[in-house]
Amino acid sequence: MTLALEPVADPAAPLARRNPVAKLGAALLFSLPLVATLDPLTPALALTVELALLPLFGVRYRVLARRVWPLALAAAGILVTMVLFAADRTGPLLVTLGPFAITTGVLVNALGLMLRVFAVALPGVIVFATTDPTDLADALVQNAKAPARFALGALAAFRLIPLLGEEWQMLTLARRARGIDAGRNPLARLALFGSTAFALLVGALRRGGRLALAMDARGFDSGLPRTHARRQTFGRADTALLVGAGLLATAFLATSVLTGLFHPII
Amino acid sequence: MAEVTLRGFGWRHAGRRAWAVRGVDLRIAHGERVLLLGPSGAGKSTLLAALAGLLPEDSGESEGSVEIDGLEPSKARERVGIVFQDPQTQLVMARSGDDVAFGLENRSVPAEEIWPRVIEALERVGFPYPLDRPTAALSGGEQQRLALAGILALRPGLLLLDEPTANLDPAGGALIRTAIARSHDADTTLVLVEHRVAEALPLVDRVIVLEPGGGVRADGTPSAVFADLGDRLAEQGVWVPGRPLPTHRAVSPPADSLVRAEAVTVRQRLPAVSVSARAGEALAVTGPNGAGKSTLALLLGGLLAPTSGRIDAAPGGAPHRWRAAALTQRIGSVFQAPEHQFVTSRVADELALGPRRLGRSAASVSATVDELLERLRLTRLAGANPYTLSGGEARRLSVATALATAPRLLVLDEPTFGQDRRTWIELVELLARLRDDGHGIIAVTHDDDFVTALADTTFALGPAS
Numbered sequence: 001m002t003l004a005l006e007p008v009a010d011p012a013a014p015l016a017r018r019n020p021v022a023k024l025g026a027a028l029l030f031s032l033p034l035v036a037t038l039d040p041l042t043p044a045l046a047l048t049v050e051l052a053l054l055p056l057f058g059v060r061y062r063v064l065a066r067r068v069w070p071l072a073l074a075a076a077g078i079l080v081t082m083v084l085f086a087a088d089r090t091g092p093l094l095v096t097l098g099p100f101a102i103t104t105g106v107l108v109n110a111l112g113l114m115l116r117v118f119a120v121a122l123p124g125v126i127v128f129a130t131t132d133p134t135d136l137a138d139a140l141v142q143n144a145k146a147p148a149r150f151a152l153g154a155l156a157a158f159r160l161i162p163l164l165g166e167e168w169q170m171l172t173l174a175r176r177a178r179g180i181d182a183g184r185n186p187l188a189r190l191a192l193f194g195s196t197a198f199a200l201l202v203g204a205l206r207r208g209g210r211l212a213l214a215m216d217a218r219g220f221d222s223g224l225p226r227t228h229a230r231r232q233t234f235g236r237a238d239t240a241l242l243v244g245a246g247l248l249a250t251a252f253l254a255t256s257v258l259t260g261l262f263h264p265i266i
Numbered sequence: 267m268a269e270v271t272l273r274g275f276g277w278r279h280a281g282r283r284a285w286a287v288r289g290v291d292l293r294i295a296h297g298e299r300v301l302l303l304g305p306s307g308a309g310k311s312t313l314l315a316a317l318a319g320l321l322p323e324d325s326g327e328s329e330g331s332v333e334i335d336g337l338e339p340s341k342a343r344e345r346v347g348i349v350f351q352d353p354q355t356q357l358v359m360a361r362s363g364d365d366v367a368f369g370l371e372n373r374s375v376p377a378e379e380i381w382p383r384v385i386e387a388l389e390r391v392g393f394p395y396p397l398d399r400p401t402a403a404l405s406g407g408e409q410q411r412l413a414l415a416g417i418l419a420l421r422p423g424l425l426l427l428d429e430p431t432a433n434l435d436p437a438g439g440a441l442i443r444t445a446i447a448r449s450h451d452a453d454t455t456l457v458l459v460e461h462r463v464a465e466a467l468p469l470v471d472r473v474i475v476l477e478p479g480g481g482v483r484a485d486g487t488p489s490a491v492f493a494d495l496g497d498r499l500a501e502q503g504v505w506v507p508g509r510p511l512p513t514h515r516a517v518s519p520p521a522d523s524l525v526r527a528e529a530v531t532v533r534q535r536l537p538a539v540s541v542s543a544r545a546g547e548a549l550a551v552t553g554p555n556g557a558g559k560s561t562l563a564l565l566l567g568g569l570l571a572p573t574s575g576r577i578d579a580a581p582g583g584a585p586h587r588w589r590a591a592a593l594t595q596r597i598g599s600v601f602q603a604p605e606h607q608f609v610t611s612r613v614a615d616e617l618a619l620g621p622r623r624l625g626r627s628a629a630s631v632s633a634t635v636d637e638l639l640e641r642l643r644l645t646r647l648a649g650a651n652p653y654t655l656s657g658g659e660a661r662r663l664s665v666a667t668a669l670a671t672a673p674r675l676l677v678l679d680e681p682t683f684g685q686d687r688r689t690w691i692e693l694v695e696l697l698a699r700l701r702d703d704g705h706g707i708i709a710v711t712h713d714d715d716f717v718t719a720l721a722d723t724t725f726a727l728g729p730a731s
Contacts, residue, residue: 134360152368156358162402163354173569174606177599179623179671181590195609203605210355217318217348218358218416219372229367229380 008067009130013058015241016130020139022238023131026245027123033252034120039261040112042252043119049248050122057130067125068118075114082110133158139232148226156211160204167203171196268345268423268455270294270317274330276480277312277321286312288480290330294472296423299456301466304476304483305502306656306686310459313476314426317457318348334424344373347422351432353409356416362404363388363397366416373420387419388412391445405555407438411445418449427458431465432684435555435712443469461686464507475499503658503686512691513719514698520547520722522580524675524706525566525597530575535561538575541725545674548697548707550717553727559710560602560679562727566708567599567677580674594620598668600678604660608652613644613663616652620671638666642696658689665696675706682713694719 009016015023030050033042054064083100091105137155140146175181175196182188215221256262276288287309294300302310315321316332319339334342350356359365366384375383384397391411395404404412410430417425427446431439439462446469450456460466473491477483484491492499492506500506526542536558543549543566553559564570565577568585579585585597601607610616617635626634639645642662647655652663661681668676681697682690698720701707711717717724 132360134364152358155360159357159360159402160354170601170603170606173564174599174601175609176569176590176593177567177601178607178609178667179591179594179620180609183589199606199609207355210350210352211358213320214350214356214413215358215368217320217350218369218420219344220368222343222372222374224372224374226371227374227377227380229364229371229377229384231377 008059008063010058011130013056013130015053015056016058018241019143019232019234019238020127020131020136021143021232022234022241023127024136026241027127029242029245029249030123031120033249033256034116036253036265037256037261038112038263038265039256040108040115041259041261042256043112043115045252045255046119046248047115047122050119050126054126057126059126059129063129064122064125067129068121071117071121074117078113078117079110082106082113086110134230135232138228138230139234141226142228142232143234149220152220153212153215156215157208160207160211163207164200164204168196168200171199171203268335268342269296270424270455270457271333271336272330275313275316275332276329277309277316277326278328279312279326280324282326285309285480286326287316287476288329290476290480290482292474292482292485294455294457297452297455298472299450299470300458300472300474301463301470301488302457302459302474302476303463303499303504305478305504305688306658308476308478310476311428314348314428314457314459317424318346318426319343320348344420345423346426347417347420347424348426348428349410349414349417349430351429353406353413353433356413357401357409360400360402361397362393362395362399362401362412365401365412366419369416369420383419384415387415390418390449391415392448405438406434407441410434410438410442414442414445414449422454424455424457427456427460429459429461431460431462436714437555439465461505461684463505467507475504500687503688505687509687511715511719512694514694514701516546516548516722517702518546520544521704525577525579525585525708527562527566527572528576528578530562530565530572530577532558532561532565532570533573536565537728539727540575541566543675543706543708545706546701546704548701548709548720548722550721550724551708551710551727552712552717552724554729557727557729559727563599563677563679563708563710566597568593568597569599591623594668594671594673595624596673597675597677598671598673600664600668600676600681602679602683604664605653607664607667608660611651612648613650613652613655614639614648616663616667617670620667624671634670638670642666643692658685661685661689661693665693669700674704675708676700678707678709680711680713681709682711682716690716 034046054061083102083106086106086109088105088109089101089103091103093101093103095102133155137151140151141148175192180192182192272290272292275290276285278285290313302313304310317334317339319342332339334345357365358368363384366387367380370380370383391414393411393415401409401412430442434442443465458466458470467488473486473488474482475484475491475495484495496506500509521544523542523544528540529538531538539562551559551562565572568579568588571586577584579597585593608616610619614635617638618631621631621634639648642665644663644666647659652660655663681693685693694716697707
């Protein structure tokens with residue numbers, strides 16, 4: 001079993017090569033305007049820029065589509081919810097579906113929200129599609145001065161996640177072997193799910209404890225300053241990526257304000 | 267270079283009444299290679315943890331003293347390396363080379379020295395892959411080799427190995443023993459805990475036997491210790507080399523068929539297989555890792571649906587379609603890891619669970635429980651939590667839970683894996699008796715001795731294609 005977040009991009013692409021911390025920081029900066037305003041223009045602009053930059057990250061459009069298709073479900077959910085429950089039904093009436101009046105106002109709001117879902121998610125998807133988890137942990141420790149105990153501990157724990165899937169199957173089968181099944185009773189199903197999840201948690205904690213002991217036995221708790229076998233550098237190009245993301249974010253906000261569409265969340 | 271001195275050492279885990287280890291006086295000289303033996307519960311692992319400085323003061327009570335080169339173990343941590351049983355929870359990083367480098371980074375080794383030392387350590391253990399080999403793609407034996415390299419890179423004066431082969435199949439075990447042998451140098455003191463004595467003997471020059479009640483029972487060269495105490499140690503469960511094991515042939519020919527699989531497959535796990543098992547027959551399923559043995563056990567146990575093919579089990583029908591309660595009356599499954607199967611917090615409740623779910627009366631349930639506790643020597647542990655049992659006790663309990671609903675067919679996955687000699691003999695005897703009483707036994711196993719001792723029929727799965 002492989003990790004779902006393994007990088008899938010061409011590692012030599014100019015922006016994929018940037019320092020993981022720079023990529024993460026740029027993604028955060030870039031997303032700021034998206035959570036500051038509710039208008040549909042800002043996410044539309046952001047999404048356009050994101051899609052245009054994709055080749056520079058070495059991510060193929062087909063790969064991206066495979067990664068983000070679950071978001072299409074979320075977008076469809078938004079559309080349905082807005083059509084049914086939107087309080088703001090201003091603008092010219094387009095069509096009436098039974099008791100629901102579909103106006104341009106409803107559709108514009110729905111469109112804004114759907115675009116926002118994609119625009120906010122994409123930078124994160126791009127960062128993880130182009131970043132090796134080990135490199136991210138290294139960069140967090142070396143360039144962002146994150147505590148090694150946290151960054152490497154999380155990395156090691158992350159490695160154990162695929163084991164949970166196998167463990168879940170074994171626990172489920174073992175319960176059947178003991179004569180425990182829920183049949184069609186939904187309450188019994190819930191109880192069985194709960195008890196299996198608890199057993200999984202207990203097993204995960206034990207395993208985590210053993211891993212922590214093995215790490216400390218190799219001096220992870222020695223208190224000495226750690227040296228770094230793999231160097232992560234933060235150069236000018238990385239700074240430029242951060243600055244570029246900041247400038248784009250400012251430009252989006254400025255456009256939104258100047259066109260009069262700016263609609264603050266608070 | 268390291269010297270170990272213990273004077274009247276003892277340790278009691280917090281909240282326990284009994285001492286895990288007590289009254290140990292020992293001196294291990296620089297460069298000695300020691301095999302530490304003792305029946306399960308004699309405190310071998312606790313002693314290793316003490317030497318590794320991994321017993322925090324607040325986790326229990328100690329007496330006497332332990333010194334490594336005259337230092338307390340907590341102050342001598344960088345002189346000591348320890349390899350544990352489970353390879354999966356010893357590897358930290360995603361790539362093999364990075365994992366060996368992890369310890370060097372922790373010990374503040376300058377960056378330019380790290381990679382030469384990583385490469386040297388990997389060479390010492392005979393690691394055959396490049397540095398960027400994903401650790402997840404390694405077999406158990408290879409992972410354990412890598413874990414050993416990660417310790418050797420730190421150049422410990424004292425190397426502790428806590429049953430490094432216990433979680434591995436025979437091929438993986440051989441791999442790690444070769445690695446230990448080829449990586450050893452005269453400057454490293456070695457203390458090894460290992461059940462499989464015959465295989466471990468070429469690695470050591472001294473044997474120390476711990477007494478369960480406390481103290482050291484024997485100490486000397488392997489030949490002297492085994493000449494003196496071999497019989498008694500074998501009786502206590504130590505795998506003393508050269509002792510014959512009992513064999514159990516079937517007393518009568520097999521009877522009716524209990525399960526029949528025709529051309530069953532499971533996608534990506536098992537190629538087409540046809541096999542059947544009969545009442546009064548012990549069938550051993552053998553084959554290399556990845557051949558799908560455990561998957562076949564799940565299929566025959568009615569736990570998994572085949573992707574294609576047919577399974578038919580007595581009294582009729584595909585067992586994976588039966589309700590769980592019905593299944594337990596017909597086929598009992600014993601998993602490789604007993605703790606997967608425990609669902610209550612008392613040994614007696616574990617045994618009562620199956621019969622209760624079949625709606626048996628309280629009197630009949632308690633009669634079944636008492637009989638099984640007695641038969642599998644678990645009476646003393648009736649009130650204990652199943653998760654606190656030793657490996658042998660947990661195995662006996664997991665077999666007992668399958669027997670509680672009196673199924674005619676028993677499917678076991680690696681039942682003898684990691685067991686001491688005493689539990690092994692008891693288990694084989696129990697299974698032989700069940701077979702002779704007309705039960706069908708199917709056992710997936712790597713254990714050649716087990717096949718010789720019990721199997722009437724052997725079914726060998728080919729290597730994964």
